[in-house]
Amino acid sequence: MKTNRISPNYKGFRFPPVIIGHAVWLYFRFSLSFRDVEELLAQRGIVVTYETVRQWCLKFGQTYANELRRRRPRCGEKWQMDEVFLTIRRKRHYLWRAVDQDGNVLAILVQSRRDKKAATRFFRKLLKGLQYVPRVIITDKLKNYGAAKRDILPGVEHRQHKGLNNRAENSHQPTRLREKKMRKFKSAKQVQRFLSAFGPISGHFQPQRHRLNAREYRATLQGRFQQWNEVTGVKLVA
The missing domain is CATH 3.30.420.10 (Ribonuclease H-like superfamily/Ribonuclease H)
Known part of the structure; x- marks a missing residue:
């Protein structure tokens, strides 16, 4: 079934989508605070405040989650x-x-x-x-x-x-x-x-690992990261 995708609007933001998407992923995927995410980004040379991270999560978290939900196969009965x-x-x-x-x-x-x-x-x-x-x-x-x-x-x-x-x-x-x-x-x-x-965000990166062998799990996770890049509007350079 086709759905109308709502693309994230990054107009007016100083940082590129790859950094914003990564910060949102860190916060929702792991048990981290906004200050934890600020520190992890700083380790990579990205200087932002925890308040900026909070605003990113508020603005884009639900947009990403909605798109992941649209892409999810029909759930069980x-x-x-x-x-x-x-x-x-x-x-x-x-x-x-x-x-x-x-x-x-x-x-x-x-x-x-x-x-x-x-x-x-x-x-x-x-x-x-x-x-x-x-x-x-x-x-x-x-x-x-x-x-x-x-x-x-x-x-x-x-x-x-x-x-x-x-x-x-x-x-x-x-x-x-x-x-x-x-x-x-x-x-x-x-x-x-x-x-x-x-x-939706946390669950997207948690496939049923106990049902997959190592090769299947890596392939599944790689596919889900690819979907995440599409959802967040990140264009990877080949």
Whole structure:
């Protein structure tokens, strides 16, 4: 299916796309702070402030992530869902997440509740972004999943068991690491904005390594770097 690509607009920026793209890649791919990225760039003779890195990530991170998502093959038909709590300014919020059977993050949504209304809203966001229905969904025993599923996906098989959605539960671990590195999230809006870019970018460079031999893994990773260069508008010299 053809999609209209939104090319990054670097007009007015002093540094070339290759440096901006590299800085954004470092921040979203690894558990680094803006100051860490500033130091890594300085080691290569690129003098920028951490505030510049922050502005690059805010402006281009979501653009890169959206394009990677457009290029991603259709995800699996078995969806696993889970929610974890986040404490933001002493108030409890819930991070809803859905992944497919291969661990690809399908959607995330930060909400202040986890009732039926919140579950329904998450289902609608998920379906709007993917535009197809799954064969089966797997959740824990939270009853609000079942209530929302009966309204939104009445014909889809629903399996509820605490031990079946381990992949969704494990997918929260990188978020916890970044939460610690960022010394807790400051607002629900910040979490939503950060994870919307973090998920596609970080996941793009993490193929299912355990399913590939060394040669296949290197070839896959090389192809993904090539895609990243296309997304960021970097022209490599042969």
